[in-house]
Amino acid sequence: MYALYTDRYQLSMLGSYLREGLASRRAVFELSMRRLPRNRRFLVMAGIDRGLRYLENLRFTDDEIAYLREAPSLRDVMTDELIAYLRAFRFSGDVYGLREGELLLGGGPVLRVEGTLAEAQLVETFLLGAINHEAKVASKAARVVLAAQGRPVIEFGARRLDPMAAPTAARAAYIAGCVGTSSEEAGFRFGVPVTGTCAHSYMLAHVDDGEVGAFAAFSQSYPSGTSLLIDTWDTLRGAIRATAAGPAVHSVRIDSGDLATLGPKVRAILDAAGRSDIKLIASDDMDEFKIQALLAAGAPYDSFGVGTAIVLSPDAPSFGAVYKLVEVDNRHGKPIPVAKRAPGKASYGGRKQLLRRYNAEGIACEDVIALVDEATEGEPLFVHHMHKGQRVTKHTEAERTKSARALCKSRIAVLSQEQRVIALEESVPVTSAYRVSMTDAVRALERLEDR
Amino acid sequence: MYALYTDRYQLSMLGSYLREGLASRRAVFELSMRRLPRNRRFLVMAGIDRGLRYLENLRFTDDEIAYLREAPSLRDVMTDELIAYLRAFRFSGDVYGLREGELLLGGGPVLRVEGTLAEAQLVETFLLGAINHEAKVASKAARVVLAAQGRPVIEFGARRLDPMAAPTAARAAYIAGCVGTSSEEAGFRFGVPVTGTCAHSYMLAHVDDGEVGAFAAFSQSYPSGTSLLIDTWDTLRGAIRATAAGPAVHSVRIDSGDLATLGPKVRAILDAAGRSDIKLIASDDMDEFKIQALLAAGAPYDSFGVGTAIVLSPDAPSFGAVYKLVEVDNRHGKPIPVAKRAPGKASYGGRKQLLRRYNAEGIACEDVIALVDEATEGEPLFVHHMHKGQRVTKHTEAERTKSARALCKSRIAVLSQEQRVIALEESVPVTSAYRVSMTDAVRALERLEDR
Numbered sequence: 001m002y003a004l005y006t007d008r009y010q011l012s013m014l015g016s017y018l019r020e021g022l023a024s025r026r027a028v029f030e031l032s033m034r035r036l037p038r039n040r041r042f043l044v045m046a047g048i049d050r051g052l053r054y055l056e057n058l059r060f061t062d063d064e065i066a067y068l069r070e071a072p073s074l075r076d077v078m079t080d081e082l083i084a085y086l087r088a089f090r091f092s093g094d095v096y097g098l099r100e101g102e103l104l105l106g107g108g109p110v111l112r113v114e115g116t117l118a119e120a121q122l123v124e125t126f127l128l129g130a131i132n133h134e135a136k137v138a139s140k141a142a143r144v145v146l147a148a149q150g151r152p153v154i155e156f157g158a159r160r161l162d163p164m165a166a167p168t169a170a171r172a173a174y175i176a177g178c179v180g181t182s183s184e185e186a187g188f189r190f191g192v193p194v195t196g197t198c199a200h201s202y203m204l205a206h207v208d209d210g211e212v213g214a215f216a217a218f219s220q221s222y223p224s225g226t227s228l229l230i231d232t233w234d235t236l237r238g239a240i241r242a243t244a245a246g247p248a249v250h251s252v253r254i255d256s257g258d259l260a261t262l263g264p265k266v267r268a269i270l271d272a273a274g275r276s277d278i279k280l281i282a283s284d285d286m287d288e289f290k291i292q293a294l295l296a297a298g299a300p301y302d303s304f305g306v307g308t309a310i311v312l313s314p315d316a317p318s319f320g321a322v323y324k325l326v327e328v329d330n331r332h333g334k335p336i337p338v339a340k341r342a343p344g345k346a347s348y349g350g351r352k353q354l355l356r357r358y359n360a361e362g363i364a365c366e367d368v369i370a371l372v373d374e375a376t377e378g379e380p381l382f383v384h385h386m387h388k389g390q391r392v393t394k395h396t397e398a399e400r401t402k403s404a405r406a407l408c409k410s411r412i413a414v415l416s417q418e419q420r421v422i423a424l425e426e427s428v429p430v431t432s433a434y435r436v437s438m439t440d441a442v443r444a445l446e447r448l449e450d451r
Numbered sequence: 452m453y454a455l456y457t458d459r460y461q462l463s464m465l466g467s468y469l470r471e472g473l474a475s476r477r478a479v480f481e482l483s484m485r486r487l488p489r490n491r492r493f494l495v496m497a498g499i500d501r502g503l504r505y506l507e508n509l510r511f512t513d514d515e516i517a518y519l520r521e522a523p524s525l526r527d528v529m530t531d532e533l534i535a536y537l538r539a540f541r542f543s544g545d546v547y548g549l550r551e552g553e554l555l556l557g558g559g560p561v562l563r564v565e566g567t568l569a570e571a572q573l574v575e576t577f578l579l580g581a582i583n584h585e586a587k588v589a590s591k592a593a594r595v596v597l598a599a600q601g602r603p604v605i606e607f608g609a610r611r612l613d614p615m616a617a618p619t620a621a622r623a624a625y626i627a628g629c630v631g632t633s634s635e636e637a638g639f640r641f642g643v644p645v646t647g648t649c650a651h652s653y654m655l656a657h658v659d660d661g662e663v664g665a666f667a668a669f670s671q672s673y674p675s676g677t678s679l680l681i682d683t684w685d686t687l688r689g690a691i692r693a694t695a696a697g698p699a700v701h702s703v704r705i706d707s708g709d710l711a712t713l714g715p716k717v718r719a720i721l722d723a724a725g726r727s728d729i730k731l732i733a734s735d736d737m738d739e740f741k742i743q744a745l746l747a748a749g750a751p752y753d754s755f756g757v758g759t760a761i762v763l764s765p766d767a768p769s770f771g772a773v774y775k776l777v778e779v780d781n782r783h784g785k786p787i788p789v790a791k792r793a794p795g796k797a798s799y800g801g802r803k804q805l806l807r808r809y810n811a812e813g814i815a816c817e818d819v820i821a822l823v824d825e826a827t828e829g830e831p832l833f834v835h836h837m838h839k840g841q842r843v844t845k846h847t848e849a850e851r852t853k854s855a856r857a858l859c860k861s862r863i864a865v866l867s868q869e870q871r872v873i874a875l876e877e878s879v880p881v882t883s884a885y886r887v888s889m890t891d892a893v894r895a896l897e898r899l900e901d902r
Contacts, residue, residue, distance in 0.1 A: 005614045007607070007633040008647030016649075016672035022656060029652070054614075067639045073646060076673045117656055124650075128610035129617060156458070159579035160769060162620075163456045163505075165613035166580060182458040188518045195524060196459030198467075199575075201480070201776035203902075204789040205473060205568055208782045210902030221467035222527045232791045233901055256795060308769045317768040318611060318759045325652035331659045338655040340683045344707060450684055451654075451661030 003060040003089070004067070006125040011068065014118045015077030018085060023118035026335065028327040028351050031097070031111040031127055033104055037139075037316040041419040041434075043104040044142045044408055046172040047134030048097060048111065049400050051127045052385055055095065058123070060086040091119050095386035096372075098354065101175050101404030102381060103411045105419065106436035108354045108369055110321065112382070117328060124323040132319040133165060137172040140288075140313040142412065143422045144306050145177035147288035149295060152179040152303040154195055156283065157311030169311045175404045177412070178310070179303075191398030197227035197253050197281070197305075204232065211238065215245035227251040227281070230266070239266040243273035251279040253305065259284060263299035281305060287314075288422045315424065326350055337445045348438070349445040353382040363416050366435040369442055376439055454511040454540070455518070457576040462519065465569045466528030469536055474569035477786065479778040479802050482548070482562040482578055484555055488590075488767040492870040492885075494555040495593045495859055497623040498585030499548060499562065500851050502578045503836055506546065509574070511537040542570050546837035547823075549805065552626050552855030553832060554862045556870065557887035559805045559820055561772065563833070568779060575774040583770040584616060588623040591739075591764040593863065594873045595757050596628035598739035600746060603630040603754040605646055607734065608762030620762045626855045628863070629761070630754075642849030648678035648704050648732070648756075655683065662689060666696040678702040678732070681717070690717040694724035702730040704756065710735060714750035732756060738765075739873045766875065777801055788896050799889070800896040804833040814867050817886040820893055827890060 017023040036043060060068075065086050069078055093115020104110065110131065113120045145153050155173035158166035158181075170186035180193035187194035198218055206214035211232060219226040226248040230238030235257055242252045252270070254262055259282050270278045279302040282294065287309035294301060308314065324347045327335050337349030350371050355378030357366040370376040384392050395403070412420075419434065468474040487494060511519075516537050520529055544566020555561065561582065564571045596604050606624035609617035609632075621637035631644035638645035649669055657665035662683060670677040677699040681689030686708055693703045703721070705713055710733050721729045730753040733745065738760035745752060759765070775798045778788050788800030801822050806829030808817040821827040835843050846854070863871075870885065 002614075004635040004639050005609075005617065006635055007609055008635055008638075008645045009633065009649055010647075011635065012647050012673070013649055013653050016653075016669055017656070019672050020668050025656075027656065064639065068635075071638070071645065073673075073676070076675050121650075121652060125609050125617075126614045129612060129614040132611055133613040133616075158456075158458055158576050159774075160583055161580060162584040162613060162616035163453075163577045163580040164615035164619075165584075166456065166576075168613060168615075182460065184455040184457055184459055184462065184519075187459075187522070188455050188515065194459045194522065196461075196463050198460055198464055199572075200791045201572060202464050202467075204776045204791060205468070205476070205478065205779050206902070207779055207787045207789060217471050218467055221470050222463070222524075224527050225524070234792075308771075312769050314768045317765045318763050320759075323610075325655045328656050328658055336658045338658060340651045340655060341685075451657070 001057055001059045001061065002054055002126065003058055003064050006122060008073065010122045010124060011074060013121055015074060015082055017118050018082055019077055023085070023116060025117045026329045027115065027117040027120050027325060029113045029120045029124070029323055030109050030326045030352060031113070031131065031321055031323045032109045033107050033319075033321050035107040036104070037319055039315045039424050040139055041421060042139070042142070042415060043135055044138035044176045045098045045102045045104055045110060045131070045135050046100055046138040046175050046404070047131035047168070048385070049100045049404070050130045050134065050168060051111070052095065052391060054126050054130070055091040055123060055386060055389065056391065058089070058091050060089055089119070090389055091115065091123065092389040093120055093386070094384070094388065096353070096382045096384055098381055099383055099404070099407055100400065101407035101411070103408070103415070105364060105434045106367055108367055108436055109352050112351060112353075128321055128323050130168070132321050134168055134172040135321070136313045136316070136319040137169045137311055138176040138408075140316070141173035141176035141178050141310045142408070143288045144291065144304075144310055146420060147291040147295075147422055148304055151301065153177070154179060154303065154305050155181045155307070155310050156305045157307035158183045160308045161311050166311070171401055173310050175401065175408055177405070177409065189397060190401045192401065197251070198229055200229060200232045203229065212241055215241055219246045219248040223248045225250045227253060229253045229255060231256045235262050236265055236269065239269040240273070242278070243270060243275050249275075249278055251281050251302070253281040253283055255283045260294055260297045260299050263294070263301055267300040279303060292422065326352070339445065348442055350442060352442060353380060355380050358414070362414055364414055365416070366437060368437050368439065370439045371441045374439055374441055452508050452510050452512065453505055453577065454509055454515050457573060459524065461573045461575060462525060464572055466525060466533055468569050469533055470528055474536070474567060476568045477780045478566065478568040478571050478776060480564045480571045480575070480774055481560050481777045481803060482564070482582065482772055482774045483560045484558050484772050486558040487555070488770060490766045490876050491590055492872060493590070493593070493866060494586055495589035495627045496549045496553045496555060496561060496582070496586055497551055497589040497626050497855070498582035498619070499836070500551045500855070501581045501585065501619060502562070503546065503842060505577050505581070506542040506574060506837060506840065507842065509540070509542050511540055540570070541840055542566065542574065543840040544571055544837070545835070545839065547804070547833050547835055549832055550834055550855070550858055551851065552858035552862070554859070554866070556815060556885045557818055559818055559887055560803050563802060563804075579772055579774050581619070583772050585619055585623040586772070587764045587767070587770040588620045588762055589627040591767070592624035592627035592629050592761045593859070594739045595742065595755075595761055597871060598742040598746075598873055599755055602752065604628070605630060605754065605756050606632045606758070606761050607756045608758035609634045611759045612762050617762070622852055624761050626852065626859055628856070628860065640848060641852045643852065648702070649680055651680060651683045654680065663692055666692055670697045670699040674699045676701045678704060680704045680706060682707045686713050687716055687720065690720040691724075693729070694721060694726050700726075700729055702732050702753070704732040704734055706734045711745055711748045711750050714745070714752055718751040730754060736760075743873065777803070790896065799893055801893060803893060804831060806831050809865070813865055815865055816867070817888060819888050819890065821890045822892045825890055825892055
């Protein structure tokens with residue numbers, strides 16, 4: 001299960017390690033962000049929990065092994081020994097790292113995977129994919145939530161990305177502060193609150209009785225609470241009709257047109273009809289900048305539905321977390337720190353952790369990358385996630401999601417004003433980048449022996 | 452299975468339609484692209500096949516129904532009738548549309564779904580997600596393949612997106628002309644050729660014998676053909692060492708540094724050692740622009756590994772396919788074309804198809820959007836995919852993937868030079884947009900009755 005959600009070269013290396021007698025050597029890999037992506041002043045870490053679930057459940061099925069046996073480029077290493085290895089495979093390593101919902105305020109380590117060389121290598125692709133995807137969504141969602149200044153933001157993006165990636169995107173957005181999602185699967189699997197209104201097609205489907213008939217029918221279907229979409233033909237007329245659709249109507253949504261102008265007009269119509277209780281929802285390709293502009297202009301929206309911007313993060317579409325071997329045993333069983341020297345992509349060896357320091361006002365002001373066995377001042381951000389292939393703590397999916405959300409909220413509360421700025425870098429440059437320092441012991445590992 | 456990979460509002464509408472007696476009305480929805488995304492002069496359609504597979508397999512499991520019964524916002528409509536409806540649900544409609552691998556040269560319809568109002572509405576989210584994702588990847592991959600001018604391009608992007616989305620991305624890239632992927636699952640499920648080299652970690656893991664030992668070990672593991680990564684410490688020294696690693700070495704990969712400068716130097720080292728048979732692979736965050744620049748500078752690369760650019764399409768990260776109700780029966784069973792009027796998002800009603808016209812040289816020069824029952828000149832691009840919930844043709848996944856790839860290749864061969872330009876729009880503006888026309892009968896449906 002999930003065993004083939006990896007790159008071929010992981011299996012090529014595994015086959016070679018087994019032949020060479022290196023497969024069971026102890027190794028330490030580090031998943032890290034070299035730097036923050038453009039336009040991001042902080043990242044919300046997500047995807048870690050899914051990575052752990054993957055490690056727990058990773059197995060090679062008979063079908064998968066049969067497929068690998070026929071792969072031409074693996075034929076040279078496809079011995080009985082390798083097949084037996086794949087059959088018996090379980091991830092048996094230890095994992096340390098940031099908690100789901102933690103913030104990364106500069107570059108630094110995210111996870112540390114300690115296990116055999118073969119197992120810790122094999123899992124690279126999935127761990128990177130899960131974290132690159134979910135941290136990207138969560139980090140963008142946090143910006144949108146900040147822009148909404150306390151007004152609820154609902155994630156609507158399922159139709160804009162691979163259907164299989166939508167539930168995890170919804171969960172990541174929820175961790176980052178969205179109040180809910182449209183994705184039914186995210187509710188089913190992760191306990192994310194699911195909400196929905198109706199579509200233009202619902203109005204169009206009422207060919208016999210038009211918008212008035214559609215509004216009446218929907219509010220009769222949902223007497224406990226109805227949300228109506230009012231811009232199918234004429235938004236202001238839709239607003240008037242919504243006020244006549246009965247007391248069940250608790251909100252109306254506008255999905256097109258000049259939202260800054262329409263908002264106050266619709267609000268006035270609702271209020272004049274004595275329906276100041278009806279909330280106003282804006283959707284129409286929203287992002288943090290449009291929300292900020294609408295609120296700055298005083299448009300009276302109560303909540304926002306956001307799709308594309310949150311799930312695809314178009315201004316920072318790619319998150320570049322990397323996964324590097326940082327330590328491996330030599331033939332005498334002695335752990336040796338290792339690092340590559342490739343220009344622009346050099347890495348630091350050694351088993352590292354991340355600590356955070358706060359100023360007198362309790363604002364996060366510096367992160368420190370230290371070796372695990374160093375005594376260093378600061379709040380340790382790494383926890384022990386997995387021991388010998390088993391999670392250290394047992395919780396339901398819904399509990400994990402809730403606790404990640406609570407952590408994220410508490411962390412955003414102690415961000416500096418500089419880091420809360422949501423403007424693009426070209427318009428409001430970062431004047432003082434968040435300080436990330438390395439201890440002398442970490443720096444010393446940059447000067448690794450040439451091989 | 453897959454039933455909850457949808458938006459809540461689809462189920463809210465379904466529940467209301469059932470109560471209103473509208474659920475089984477005949478309806479026609481159209482999935483279309485309003486226009487080409489920025490920086491794209493043609494789109495490669497993919498995700499259609501997966502959409503059809505979804506429609507064939509769509510079921511509500513008992514667990515899923517139990518979950519929906521508890522959903523607060525659905526409680527008002529959660530009758531025994533609705534539960535029975537969900538239990539018995541099978542998609543029973545007809546689907547027409549473009550073939551997988553077909554090109555879209557301007558805006559236009561992609562799929563037409565004809566069925567009951569309830570079933571054709573429910574499937575919106577998945578169909579849009581699959582096509583927005585896969586068409587985005589395929590369209591970007593086609594540009595990268597064009598830039599490589601016949602040199603093989605391998606898709607390496609699994610670690611940059613949700614792990615569940617990687618196999619479909621790999622398949623989409625393969626349809627668009629990539630020769631293979633790193634994604635093992637894409638080989639297993641879709642028969643996409645899978646290839647791989649080795650990672651920097653492999654070199655670093657050889658702490659006892661260094662790069663020389665690593666090269667020797669890998670070529671001993673893969674005597675039928677070895678690919679080595681030479682930039683872990685010093686690329687030129689790595690090239691020299693690769694020539695000494697035995698005859699199994701058939702390629703070397705460079706993943707960092709100034710590739711334009713390194714390429715000729717590495718080539719010279721290989722040739723001087725009598726190893727002109729060793730191919731040179733470039734990776735390092737490649738995209739169509741970097742490949743074009745490298746080849747324009749004469750850098751002697753034989754193939755390219757491309758990850759992020761293909762799977763995330765950063766210059767056009769969001770594809771905006773939409774799904775609109777275009778026709779629905781009235782209470783007398785008469786089909787009524789419908790369309791919304793929302794500003795900037797107006798749609799055209801009616802059951803439509805797409806036809807293509809070619810000039811005397813056989814170059815595609817105009818697409819025509821026509822009603823399905825109109826006699827219109829041009830090559831009809833819509834085929835009948837599904838009849839009463841069953842595929843019209845039966846093929847294996849691998850056969851479907853191959854035939855989509857062949858179609859795409861034949862279509863790209865008859866593109867105009869203007870459409871093959873891969874430069875960004877701001878540097879090389881489109882001088883004459885591809886012509887997409889509508890027949891008079893389609894235009895007449897814009898003036899739909901106000902409701």
